[in-house]
Amino acid sequence: MATDTDSGYIDGFGQVSRTTGTIFRYLLLAATMFGIVTLAVLLVYVANDAIRPLTADLGWHLTFFLTLVVPTAVVGGYLARRNVPALKLGGMVVGMLAVSLLFSGGVAIVFVDIIPPLTGLSYVVGLLVPAALVVVLTKYEQQIPFTLRVAATGAAFVLSLVGVPGYFHSIPEIVRQLPVVPADWMILTLVLGGVAAVVVGQYVARIREDTTAGLAAGASALLLTGLAAVVGPALGVDANAAAVVTSVAFVPTVAYAGGAAVTRERERIGLLLAAVVIGGSLVGAAAVDALGFAGPQSWVDWQFLTSAHSGSAENAGLYPAIGGSILLMATVAALSFPLGVGAAVYLEEYAPDNAFTRFIDVNISNLAGVPSVVYGLLGLGVFVTYLGQPTGTVIIGGATLALLILPIVIISSREAIRSVPSDMRQASYGMGATRWQTVKNVVLPEAFPGILTGTILALGRAIGETAPLIMIGAPNVLFTLPTELTSKVSAMPLQVYAWSSLFASEDFYTKAVPAGVVVLLAVLLAMNSIAIVLRNKFESGN
Amino acid sequence: MSTDDLETDLTRNTENAPRELLTRSFFFLCAALSVVTTLSIVGLLITEASKFFTLTASLMGVTGETASIVDFLTGTTWQIHSQEFGVLALVSATLMVTIGSAVIALPLGVATAIYLSEYASAQARSVLKPALEILAGVPTVVYGFFALIYITPALEVVFPDIGTFNMLSASIVVGIMIIPMVASISEDAMSAVPDELRQAGYGMGATKFDVSTGIVVPAALSGIFSSFILAISRAIGETMAVTVAAGAQAKFLNPLNPASYLEGALPMTAAMVQLLTGDITGGGLAYRSLFAIGLVLFVITLIMNVISDYVSRRYREAY
Structure with a gap:
């Protein structure tokens, strides 16, 4: 930081002009x-x-101005002057609800349309069996040699998920062939509601320091999800959608707000802001409905979000591209996270100080500067031409994008790992821990928030990339959702490109493309805000 | 480092246990993947591009490869249909985008860096820096659309004979996109200038303006220069914005003539996208030409990254 001079002192000479x-x-x-x-x-x-x-009608704007804008401004203004932490809490709850609603839409696409709930359940059960074995084996860690445990775990995963063709079925197949299968909404309630229950239960148990309270919170989260699925259809909401939205959006938000209300006495007044925003939106929506005011004729509407490309801009939609982007991001995250963190751990914790290490180091920073279109060529040349894969599939697109963001993930993970104080490592070594035990128990848990932030920001880069997808031959127009790793994939930025260049017309320029751009930017904003919240929490925690 | 030695000593007894071996090998393989990636890029580009030169050579009835490499590197016509592959037509367009965006981004980026490092309050910085990051975070295809739909019509008011596709709007959006890169690297370099130098300046009666321009900027020059090179390298490799906004017709334009920025042309990256948007089957001449352009692009950006690395290390003032 620059040291400022006392400019009045300099003026005292009467010689120096301040104009320049x-x-x-x-x-x-x-x-x-x-x-x-x-x-x-x-x-x-x-x-x-x-x-x-x-x-929109003037009345529509007026109604929302009165029910939403004015109360929010009043409460927000009051909090901004009296209690800024409370304002932050209120904003956090509102933001969390908005972001989680957006993501529940994505989860619904994946777990209802892309993976049928029964298939999803069959894989969950198939994974639970070897996972249980791992837990049991960890208990007898001392008695069984390490190599045997690795072999047993590997075998359990293969047997459970793949089976032995001709001899016995894999567990997912067995589950799918059960004579009585639960309805879709029950499966979603069990799986997604179960996950929400575990997360919420642990959160409540931690902040209340009370296992019983945690159990109760988890149970009520599960119950709430089930209840939403049962009551939903009566209110005209699809049972599956109700279960997904409740478990992914409502339950976590309510748990966070409830937890804040109990533990942060000075700030809980901020929840009033959240209540005013949510209540104001609902009252406003009911009021314009009752008064018959027409809302804006937005191009970003339900039809746009749920239909495929069409020759006319009004009927065109983004649905297959949204689903494609979600699958691509899942693949990219699954590939780049372990590989990137692994490379970062090697370079920070294991690598000897020799020429090869320095070469890897220089190499990674150079890879970060290689244009994305060249990565696309790499995907095209290696995966398509040399390995003979079909063009434009989810797995090829995901692998190419993963290679593209790998240097970014490695660089940010290294920074996070480097920021772990070396005292902590030495304490661990002093207790007789091995390198891997130190990495697993000390370094990675400490660096995890930083690693996660870097990975989310890198995923944000990947979700906006278009050129590598074009290079690997992803189709410009796709009418169906990709359902497997080997299906053809489209993506949101690719669809925007197709509309703005291949279907170039005034119609698409003014309707479909702006709508697609807004959806893409909304998703990016949601991802980046998660990363920023994580980073702030991480920095204030240290 | 001594702590590293200590850690090595402390873990020596266990380092060959099966679990340690397994985990260490896994981490090593992850790190080695980056080397494999680079080698695959280089190997792939060179083999495929050399096939392209062999093919074009035989097409043109020239024996040997050198003639067609020379044609490729010096030709000024890019016409896939008549099988004319003169990469200068594409390079000139890339050069225009690079010059245009550099004219915008370099001064603005350095000015931003001076403001953030010397003038802005901590509070202003905490708002401005994330806002600048957003500039680099918007997907490039969105920038291309902005250039085509909003910026070109606005420019039409000033330049009535501007084309629908033009280099000017593409240069502007690419320039905006790379401002954060110049600003953040330059600012890091300026913040690293020790306060003693500034205080010495103030002690000599210098104003803040004198200190900023006469002491801080010269002291941070190597960092500023390396930020320029990285930003220019990014502009060269930028793909979607120029594909959407700069046009689809390859044309050899004079990058130093301001009037040619009102026309559209086909930069290298856009040519690659265009080649693939058509029907390309593996093995064809057009498919191979992709890799030839890719090789040129890769070599240019690699050289720039290496230079930037060298400059920032070699000419860094040690305080």
């Missing part, structure tokens, strides 16, 4: 703002084209 300095300062500020303001203007334009707020 002042002009320079404002020129710098203008230069700093140039890019930000330009992008802000462009974003306003595209949002206006996509959402078209001006097509």
Whole structure:
């Protein structure tokens, strides 16, 4: 930081002109703002084209102004002056609800449309069996040699998930052939509600320091999900959708807000903000419905989100591209996270200081600067031409994008690992721990939030990439959701590109493309806000 | 380092236990994957590109490869259908985007860095820095759409004969996209300038303006220069924004003539996308030409990254 001088003192000489300095300062500020303001203007334009707020009735705007904007401004203004931490808590709850609602949409696409619930359940059961074996083996860690345990675990996974063709079925096959299978919503309640129950239960048990409270919270989370699935259809909501949205969005938000209300007495007033925003939206929606005011004729509507490409811009939709982007991100995360963290651990914890290590080091920073289109060529040349894979599939796209973001994941993971104090490592070694035990029990848990933040930001980069997908031959137009790793895949930015270049027309430019851009940016914003919240929590924690 | 030796000593007895071996090998393989990636990129580009040169050579009735490499590198016409592969037509367009975006991003980026490091309050910095990061986070295809739909019509008011596809709008969005890269690396270099130098300046009666431009910027010059090279390398490799905004017609334009920025042309990266958007089957001449362009692109960006690395290390002022 620069040390500021007391300019009044300099003025005392009566010789130094401040004009140049002042002009320079404002020129710098203008230069700093140039890019930000330009992008802000462009974003306003595209949002206006996509959402078209001006097509709504005046009464619609007025109603929401009165029910949502005014109360939020009043409560927010009060909190901003009296209690800023409470304002942050309120904003956090509102943001969490918005982001989790967005993600529950994605989860619904994956667990209802892409993977039929029964198939999903069969794989969950298939994974539970070897997982249980791992737990049992860990208990007898001392008695059984390590190599035997690895072999047994590997065999259990293979037998359970693949089976032995001709001799006995894999567990997923057995589950799918059961004579009586539960309804889809029951499966979703069990699996997703179960996951939500475990997470919420542990969270409550931790903040209340009370296992019974945790169990109760977990049980009520599961019950709430089941209840939503049962009551949903009566209110006109699909049972599957109700189960997904409740378990992914409502239960975690309620748990977080409830936890804050109990443990953070000084800040819980901030929940009023969340209540006002949510209540105001609901009251406003009911009011415009009752009064008959028409909302904006947005291009980002249910039809756009749930239908496929069409020759006319009004009927075109983003659904297969959204599903494709989700599958691609899952593949990219599954590949790049372990590989990237593994490389970072090697370079920070294991690597000897020799020429090869330095070569890897230089090599990774150079890979980070290779243009994305060249990675696309790599995918095309290696996976398609040399390995003979079909073009444009989920697995090839995911592998190519994973290679693309791997250097970024490695670099950010290394930073996170480096920030773990070496005292902690030495304490671990002093207790007689081996390198792997130190990495597993000390380094990785400490560095995990930083690693996660870096990985999410890298995934944000991957979700906006178009060029590598074009290179590996992903189709420009796809009418169905990809359902397997070997299906053809589209992605949101690819669809935006196809509309803005191959279907170039005034119609697409003003309707489908802005809508697609807004959806893509909303997803990016959600991912980045998660990363920023994690980073702030991580930094304040240290 | 001594702690490393200590850790090695402490773990020597266990380092060959099966579990330690297994985990260490796994981590090593992860790190080695990056080397495999680089080798595959280099190997693939070279083999496929050399096949391209052999093919074009035989097509043109030239014996030997050298003639067609020369044609490839010096030809100014890029026409797939008439099998003319002069990469200069593409390189000139890439050069235009690079020059155009550099004219925008380099001064703005350095100014931003000076403001953030010397003038902005801590609070202003905590708002401005994430806002600048957003500029680099917007997907490039979105920038291309912005250039085509919003910026070109706005430019049409000033330049009535601007084409629907033009290098100017593409340069502007690529410039905006790389501002954060220049700004953040330059700012790191400026923040690393020790306060003593600034205080010495103030002690001599210098104003803040004198200190910023006369002391901080010169002291941080190697970092600023390396940020320039990295940003330019990023602009060269930028694909989707130029594909959407710059046009689809390969044309040899003079990058130093301002009027040619109002026309559209086909940068290297856009040419690669265009080659694949058509029907390409593996093994064809067009397919191979992809790798030839890719090789040129890869070599240029690699050289720039190496130079930037060298400059920032070689000319860094040690304080």
